[in-house]
Amino acid sequence: MSGERRFTVQGTNNAFTCANCGALVQPLRNGSVRNHCPACLHSLHVDVLPGDRACDCHGVMEPVDVDQSGKKGWVIVHRCRKCGFTGRNRTALDDPDQPDSWDALIAVSSRRRD
Numbered sequence: 632m633s634g635e636r637r638f639t640v641q642g643t644n645n646a647f648t649c650a651n652c653g654a655l656v657q658p659l660r661n662g663s664v665r666n667h668c669p670a671c672l673h674s675l676h677v678d679v680l681p682g683d684r685a686c687d688c689h690g691v692m693e694p695v696d697v698d699q700s701g702k703k704g705w706v707i708v709h710r711c712r713k714c715g716f717t718g719r720n721r722t723a724l725d726d727p728d729q730p731d732s733w734d735a736l737i738a739v740s741s742r743r744r745d
Contacts, residue, residue: 644682650675650691657729666720667692667707669729672739674720676711688714697722697740705736 644658644665651673659665664682667674674692679685690713698706698719705722722731 649673651693659723659726660728661723661726663721663723665723667694667709667731669723669726669731670735672707672731672735674709676713676716676718688716690714690716692716692718694735694739696742697736707736707739 644663646658647656647665648654649656649668649671652668652671654668654670656665656668666678666681672694674694676688676690676692677684677686688711690711692709692711694707695710695717696708698708700706703721705724706719707722708717708719710717722736723729724731724733724736
């Protein structure tokens with residue numbers, strides 16, 4: 632189909648230590664790239680395209696909202712504390728090793744905005 636862009640994951644799927652809570656985060660096993668901590672849902676602003684690790688900011692991305700998408704399921708909205716960039720990342724609730732915390736997801740979704 633011409634004109635359609637297909638999402639492809641680039642880069643690597645490595646373990647990392649969460650910059651917010653210090654948890655050791657294992658790679659995803661479903662063929663995607665882990666981009667946030669399953670315990671506290673924080674991320675780092677390191678990607679321009681998913682998994683490419685090409686962004687120079689490296690600020691902590693705070694989970695500020697969640698959204699439910701018919702195609703992607705639950706999505707976390709992150710905002711960079713350093714530069715203000717806002718991005719969306721699919722949850723990993725079905726990961727067999729380290730699924731995202733439902734409690735953390737509910738806590739983010741329960742926050743009231745003024």
